[in-house]
Amino acid sequence: MKKIILLLFIFLFTGCFNYGELNKMAIVTSIGIDKVKDKYLVSVQVINAKKDNEKGSNITVYTQKGHTIFEALRETTLKSPKKLYGGHMEKLVLSKEVAEDGIINVIDSFERISDIKNEFNIIILENGKAYNLLKILTTSENIPAEYVKHTIDIASKYTSLTYSTKLDEFLSLYLKKGIDPVIPLIKVNNYNKDGSTLENINTSSPISKISTIEKLGLTKNGKLIDYLNKNETIGYNFLKKGKNKTIISLKCDNNNYISLTLSNKTKYKIKKDNNKYFVKYILNISGTVNEYNCDKDLNNKKNLRRIEKKVKKKIDNYLNQTINKQYNSNSKFLGLENIIYLQNYKYNNEKIIVKTNTNVLIKDIGQTNKSLKGAKKDEE
């Protein structure tokens, strides 16, 4: 009898399970938020589970207005035959208006409700309504949410032209002292055309397309206030602690270009001098030549050193642009104060001066030494 009572305890004292059959629930992949007067217009993108041979769109978008996000989400069930399930949400799209009004105002319920996973991407839509973006059907990835997510993730991983921010990262940075999160931006090409019909995916060049912009949104107190341009974005990614990859191209003589893949490791050091803090970034960059159109032989060390110098100059230019932006911006996107705070200094609004030390080394020149043009010239 004792055993049975103990076993009963096991079952009664739990509350972390929630029964639901797969075919009875609608998997929410994206949520978009627009602003209409004083209400939010929440659009929910849901997967249509259909067998391969069935025709039709594989997503459905429901919209609902509400004063709060949760109110709108709950009222969406009026329109959906299945229970909404947010455990696999991939992205939250905010229109520019909402972001400028305050990102932090709309994401409370996503953090609060345990059903919704808090690892989705937060994205700002540069043009138009989030509602229209969610409707767009995409090729090559069946699920539009995955399409956007993968585009941003791959772009941030291999090109450093954007930075993918997840909800939990956003919130942890927002709550920290002296650092503000950044947010990636996307846009819709051919905004005026309707991308919600199957015609959009039955062609090899879809009319309505979603693409990432080489920009980053800067926030202050959870509001979108400014942007980093392309160069500053590259600089921002270089200054982030950790490993990054980017592609760079520059002139190697008067007319021709060289293109390199750079990967870097960034460290920083902090010094205090005369009531001033010095943050010194040390960047160790190694490069691989991917394209080379000049005449000179790359096996020649002198030529390589010359290219390395040029790369260093270009990167320093990027870094300086980013650092200047930081000096002039209200948003603490580089988190300099946070870096100092983490090193156990008692920071009291002293002036911060950022210095960089870039070391460039071209490790790999690819499978040929000379450019094709140069090789031909040597033969003659």
Add this chain to the structure above:
Amino acid sequence: MNINYVLKNIKNPDVKIRKINNLVYIIFIESICNTSVINDFIVKPIIKYKINNMKDLNNNIYNSQKIKIYDYKKFYKLLYSGFCIICINNKFIGFETKGTLDSGILVSTNEKSIKGPKDAFTENYQINIGLIRKRIRSNNLVIKEMTVGKDSITNISMIYMKNICNKNFVKKIEKKLNLINIDYVANSNYISELLDKNNNIFPTTLSTERPDLASFSIMKGKIIIIVENSPQVLVLPTFFIDHIKTQDDYYQNSKNITITRIIRFIALILSILVPSLYLALTTFNQETLPLSLLINFSMQREGIPFPSFIEALLLWLIFEILKESDTRIPYVFGTSMSIVGALVLGDASVSAGLISPIMIIIISISAISTFLFSDNDMVNSLRFYKLLFLLLSSIVGIYGIFISSLILIIKLCNMKSYDYDYINFENKKDLFDSLILSKKYKFNKRESYLTKNIKRR
């Protein structure tokens, strides 16, 4: 003893009584005796030499076994075990004239082997002992014979190595065997159930039909029990790992077999876990699945009328029915059944939209995994736990899997096989050996939990 009393009492048609003259009678049972032996070596000399007293009988009949009978109990026992009994002037004497009533030594059918010996135990008690004797020609091999069963009077014998086997354990088993009170022993599993009365789901005795496995177990310090008329020989005590190993492991390259054993362990886990894990992940903990997999599953479940649990239970039931009918079906109907099983139940139920294809995959993985174990008792006990896992995971999801695995682990660790722990953690080397098979030249020690005499060489 009186011959008239015997003549009055025996009325069975197969009991033949040959009256030579007023003093001499020959009594035997036709169905279990070898009549040509009786003709040539018993009837012929009696008639030829006109035997009518005991002294002449002793001088003229040549037989390996001669037993004098002083009471009716002994008389019946010998008569019914194939002896030919001669009565001269109300004195009874029995000669062994058993006929062979079995199919001879055949290939083992239930426990297959690729490289090992292929002979199997038979229904013949003496041949079974002979098969062991053939393999262990040691003077230390002890065969203790006793009879069990009030009416069946079945011979059973306990075989062990005098110098290896634990003496206390032998005494205990012997005592238990002597205490058995039953009228009829149909098969060896009667004995195993009477010996171990703890209501365990997992088997504590191994019933095998392979003499090589039986002799191997004797050399480890285990006891085997041969039961008359049963081709399955009992090995005891056995532990969890004994039901997972096969004897074939020892006949192949040890390194390769280690991989096989790891696969077997994976299959063990899969057979229990796969249906319940699928159920838990798709009905309770969907957030643990990747999105693309979730969409795939939800696509397959679209339009299925049953809840996942009922679907799994239904499919499992159908599989068990198929399996059971496959063992009972006469050989000629085999093909028609595989068509019904594979095509009608598998393919048609999917295209009819009754059962999702993924569920068929899940149940098949779990079913195929159980086929790795040759021991049917083990497979059935795994099935029990599979159901427990399925049931609990349908109520509370992943949490249910944790509870049921706790139950399984606690049960296994708590279980005793006779006096020994079912899973032995004391000696780490033994535990290690149960997974990794070492080379034959490293085989110099026996498992220490079974015997004190651990040195092999």
